[in-house]
Amino acid sequence: MTRGYKGEWGVYWVNTRRMVKAYLKAPEMIEHAKEKHGKDFEQFINEKLVAWCQDIGMVRLEVEVKRRELESLGLNFPGNVTDDKLRAIFDEEISFLLKADRSDEPDILMALPAGSRVYAAAWLKGQDLRQICSERTLYRHAKILKHYGIDLRYRRDICSFPVKVRVVDLVPLSAPSWYEWGDDQAA
Helix, strand or coil, X not given: CEEEEECCCEEEEECCCEEEEEEEHHHHHHXXXXXXXXXXXXXXXXXXXXXXXXXXXXXXXXXXXCHHHHHHCCCCCHHHCCHHHHHHHHHHHHHHHHCCCCCCCHHHHHHCCHHHXXXXXXXXXXXXXXXXXXXXXXXXXXXXHHHHCCCCCCCCCCCCCCCCCCCCCCCCCCCCCCXXXXXXXXX
């Protein structure tokens, strides 16, 4: 899948059949209001809701299934679509987000093909492989390592934090009790 970015607050992965989007909800709500209402967008923003989304760190995940995939899954007619089928597609597509990052385990490199380990190690450290090898070499090892969940074509975005977060639980979110649904909301 190809990866892209939406500003500093969103990322997406796309291929010819599906697209997975992940973005911070608070800045997306502000951006949506700007696009819909122009310079007067501030009067259409529910500041309490935006602050709540910001405070809890709400991330929205979306999965788009394209026509080719819908046809191959037999979901090209509305009568064939069920919540269970949609949930299964969603769960399959976001499963990679639920896997723990094991990149700090010493044995991770030993599980990789010997000839590609040096490139994987550099990638895991966040190095830009385009600076240390030819494009041909990069793509040769990228092809090998993609089967191990490593995409050398993109520099690994890493930074150091004093505290390491081991597990992040992704859970469905309900609206807060004080939230009122209405057509004039820019959510």
